[in-house]
Ligand code: B12
């Protein structure tokens with residue numbers, strides 16, 4: 001493994017061993033952009049709270065291409081992953097890295113709707129300098145899925161010559177890198193109609209030096225994608241689908257061991273609903289084995305739905321596997337709001353039993369609560385929050401505003417019916 005410090009101070013985080021014959025370099029820069037605060041500053045922390053799994057997933061795919069020398073035996077692919085929520089990004093320095101290498105591209109990774117305007121601001125000076133730039137993530141995928149690609153910011157990106165990637169990159173990274181190396185990137189790669197199988201695919205990975213920039217040195221992976229439910233405010237089902245696609249227990253073990261080897265043992269499993277991963281039990285059994293038989297010290301944060309306690313053994317096995325915190329979308333306790341959002345699986349009468357079950361397993365419950373459903377009023381919100389305080393044994397409750405996120409059914413319905421939606425995606 002060779003490491004080097006470049007003249008402009010950016011150190012490659014992982015230089016894949018080049019073959020002896022590698023004479024050329026391809027510099028691949030991966031940036032997970034942040035977004036602006038109310039005063040227009042880019043939001044950044046010394047240590048960010050949660051790692052970006054999108055960055056880990058794309059880094060894992062690019063690293064696989066580098067190890068397989070997919071651009072040819074004589075080309076070394078250097079990869080520089082940056083998360084802007086904990087690292088200052090200077091486009092001119094990124095451009096210089098690529099210019100020094102003689103070839104390369106900047107990929108703006110996992111760009112959510114609220115990060116899209118800032119992503120365009122990062123792309124502009126790069127494109128003006130002739131650097132190839134691509135944008136992927138939930139905004140592009142959601143707009144292609146629900147709005148036929150029609151969105152002002154996506155049009156701006158295209159006009160700047162920024163490549164748009166919609167869909168998942170498993171099985172497609174090689175194609176994009178080859179096109180970039182030949183300077184023949186297409187304006188749009190649209191794989192929304194073809195959701196890949198993720199079992200056995202290259203695993204998400206964050207180099208330890210990057211994970212050190214998150215509080216508690218947490219890292220992440222997605223054990224599966226897709227959710228069977230149909231909540232109208234949700235984008236996930238329209239991008240990743242409603243069928244459970246998943247990594248195998250062997251994949252998960254390999255990923256855990258690779259991270260433990262680089263000193264990382266705290267994981268955020270980013271599945272939106274780990275309880276609906278069809279292999280949750282096999283995966284938990286493997287984690288229990290690694291913890292109790294192999295003796296690895298592991299801990300996990302997971303996300304689940306409110307009916308998870310009905311799955312036999314689910315909570316018991318989560319505790320044995322090392323789950324310390326669980327994120328649960330309660331969303332609201334008002335049945336009219338839940339029915340209006342097609343969230344019929346949320347049964348408030350079950351909330352108490354479910355929260356009690358996690359408490360008995362000594363796992364911290366972190367719940368999400370959405371304000372602003374059509375039937376919510378200031379009075380009903382005060383009443384409902386008092387009910388939550390008195391009746392529900394939860395540990396932490398976080399409030400969100402109901403937002404028509406691009407890619408959701410709510411957004412599509414509002415835009416198609418002519419309702420004016422705030423054009424500033426940063427909000
Ligand atoms: C983990 C997570 C987080 C983490 C980490 C972020 C991250 N992206 O890793 C944290 C907690 C920080 C977070 C925060 C928020 N999140 Co979030 N998050 C997720 C979650 C659950 C998983 C992300 C993930 O790892 N997905 C798996 C990866 C592999 O998928 P992917 O990002 O699409 O990337 C693939 C492809 O798109 C492609 N790709 C991606 N980029 C690129 C670039 C190029 C060039 C190429 C070729 C390919 C490519 O390759 C990847 C592999 O296939 C998603 C839901 C989901 N299922 O994805 C929501 C989600 C992305 N979050 C969402 C939201 C709204 C938020 C918040 C605004 C919530 C809030 N109200 O605070 C904040 C915003 C944070 C910020 N800084 O602005 C929305 C975004 C919707 C939208 N229209 O943008 C989602 C979809 C959930 C939802 N509610 O619908 N989030």
Ligand code: SF4
Pocket residue numbers: 227228229230231234235236237272273305329
């Ligand atoms: S349960 Fe969660 S992931 Fe599934 S559709 Fe509803 S909001 Fe989306």
